[in-house]
Amino acid sequence: MTEIEHVSADTAMHSAGEVIVTLLDVNKWYGEFHALRDVNLVVGRGEKVVVCGPSGSGKSTMIRCINRLEEHQEGDIIVDGVELVPDLRKIEAIRRQVGMVFQNFNLFPHLTVMDNLTLGPVLVQDTGKEEAEAAAMDLLKRVKIPEQAWKYPGQLSGGQQQRVAIARALMLKPKIMLFDEPTSALDPEMIHEVLDVMIELAKEGMTMICVTHEMGFAREVADLVVFMDSGEVVEAAKPKRFFSEPENERTKLFLSQVLH
Amino acid sequence: MDTAISFATPKSTPRRVPPTLESGVLLWLRENLFSSIYNTVLTGLAMWALFLTIPDFIAWAFVDAVWRTDDPQTCRDAAGACWAVIGEKHRVMLFGTFPYDEHWRGVLAIVLIVGMAILSAFRRFWSYLLFVVWLGVTAAVLVLLLGGVFGLTPTGTHKWGGLPLTLLMFVGTVVGGMPLAVFLALGRRSRLPAIKAICVGFIEIVRGVPLITVLFMASLMFPLFMPEGVTIDKFLRAQIGMILFFAAYAAEIVRGGLQAIPRGQYEAADTIGFSYWQKTNRIILPQALRIVLPALMNDIIRAFKNTTFVSIIGLFDVLGATATALEDPLWVLFALEAYTFIFVFYFVFCFSMSKYSEHIERDLKKGRNL
């Protein structure tokens, strides 16, 4: 159980700063299938956690529990001071604090890029239309596609769509950003334009939890790299140690496959 | 691999047009009518059948036809069609028993409804607001036909008939039935067992019986359930029956659309923090309804044709009013001509709706944003 001790050690270290996400012995089943097994994770405000692991290891399941797209059955999940319990009334309020970016972008195809961005603030935060459009334009400039504002998602490249998706999530000024393999559906030449946006976001101090196999990204921005396998957190360490001296055999095997 | 014999020759050639294909009428004829022995035989048979019938039809319908007369005897003496019956009876056919001096109100109702229908065909007007405008127009047509306000002579629904009745029944069915269909479709996917059971039960029961029985039930059973002394108007009863029938079928179509929306759309809407209704109204329904629009158009066309069933429970729609018009013994011989006119009328309405639907379907297939 040395892995768990690692997390605990890191937890102690982080407790100096402010904790924004806590998962304590979280268990989740899909029917009979045990998808998350006693998962522990603490994320400090402004820190970046990269989650990696083989397919089916429960990475998506874990981050989807943080904004309650999936419900866990045992253990505690606390997001920005609010515990996610089954009879939680205002789940929408918590979701607005947590932005999410998906592998398949999931833009709304029937709305223009501009409307994709402004619909959230206008409907859930009562922002005025003009104010929202100005904010959207600023964000589109930040992700370097202001000229695409009036197009439909179907007219954009994958990389552009993913940058719109990031901008859409940022529109609600979230405290935490979740990324679920944001570059896995992209052609190689587009991966960088998305990673650049994410790196910039990381440098601005956003709290980020990213499921990704972009190890360069992990090296550059991560405060903690978490390796999962078959529903368990197998290893968690700072990137330097994670890549240079992984302790678990499964981690070593995984790293030998993803690093070239 | 010194023995490999594969090779390619690099060559640079300017772009040019494809070699000319044989085109024109002859090619079309050869490909479509005379492509094989069987096809040629079929073409011959069809030509022969047309040769036998077309000249007679043209003689009857045009050459020997009587176009205008107020004397039925002229028609009887003629060898061809008696189109004069339409000129003579069009008021009754189009307005039934609606008071003669008030027919302008019927005309206005027709213009309002047809105008709105044409307006609705333009995609730039598509929004929930369009539905609200439809509600307003329907209400306006109701007031126009009922009278009793703004100095209009009161004309109860028992005096209604003809085209305004057909069109109002049709519009009422769609305008009343669409929201109900959407609620039923959403309810059928609800996680609450009670709501789901009610919706499934309603949809399956109504779809399990013919429209006629729904109309008879509406016209005979509703009064039984009503407290003593309360009567519901016959038009309203038929309208309710038509709405329920339309909604049950449309609900299944809408449900198909809801199912076609990928889970990611729901999840993206959830992560933004939309409430159930915000998610449904802004994200899911606009996409689902677009997908199923061609199928819905089919149902809408069917609803239009189904309005003819109301004549069975004693309402005079265009078809019923035409039957009444032909009760005049002087003109009763010319029913064929009168019904041909009705035939053409229904065909023009339904065919244009169906062509429009095809047009939308084509655009949808191209993946274009409607």
Ligand SMILES: Nc1ncnc2c1ncn2[C@@H]1O[C@H](COP(=O)(O)OP(=O)(O)OP(=O)(O)O)[C@@H](O)[C@H]1O
């Ligand atoms: N809705 C579901 N119902 C049943 N089983 C599921 C469901 N979602 C995921 N699972 C199972 O749970 C396990 C973990 O899935 P998850 O999607 O979290 O993996 P992942 O680590 O994100 O994998 P990938 O790298 O392929 O995205 C898998 O074995 C998967 O088959």
Ligand SMILES: [Mg+2]
């Ligand atoms: Mg995943």
